Amino acid sequence: MAISFETVYEQIKALLGQTRTIPIGKINRLDLERFAVAVDDPNPLFFDDAFAREHGYPGALAPPLYLSSVLGWEAGPFEDSLRPDGTPNNDAMAVPIRGLRVMGGGQELEFHRPVTAGMDVVMEFSVSNAELKRGRTGPLLVVQLKKRFLTADGTPIVTCRENFIAR
Template structure:
């Protein structure tokens, strides 16, 4: 149960920053993601169209970066939690029988990322708190990610909320 998570135990971790490399975002990744989310915007699929609009290459859909849980190969199946997530995917230890749920994202686009750029994510653990619900205590884990290419300023910023609850 998520009520077994003690937010006070993580107070000193708030403000902790972790970094991960996405590497180069490929045209194939952009096209496959656009297809998966059923977005037929030609900026995501047609290089010539994207260039005619002033971009260097295909535009990466803004929510692509924040949707990627692990840009690498991922953990072997026998190292994943039963819900399919890696135990170290967030900065809080989650009880094995808890369920993780997306609680929303707020994305700020400073400039669009295009295929061919190499991206680094800098994620800051910003808060942890609990709320009581009809079916038990929910723990909210908040993080802010900045996605950076070659320049110092982030291309995209994303505030993310993850909710930890009791598995059904």
């Protein structure tokens, strides 16, 4: 399938400056623990309220990368709305890169306050940069997303800048 990088690049550039606000809702204790289990990280800060309180936290913590690693905060999409590579093409965090091979490039994170179960969280999501580059194996797009996690009353929790690469 012939892909015009320039077309995809123009579609992504059209999103620059648009911010979508995505309600995450109350942080679920079980999700935090399961994330830590999936990482195979048994740190008692993530499981034991009393231990976390002894170390100055209000209760058991989220692993530091929890909020910025979850790729979807909505129920969907249904399977027939997935791209051939399995990624969603129409949820709130989707970026129009149909037909390209995509890979996560890493994140830069600022942690403003600890994340604990029961916090009511909102995410502001935007495409903050897009660059068309020539790699060793051909053209590639480097797209930067910005995710700001805030409490429902607007207090910053985590700021994330994430790069992904589409080829």
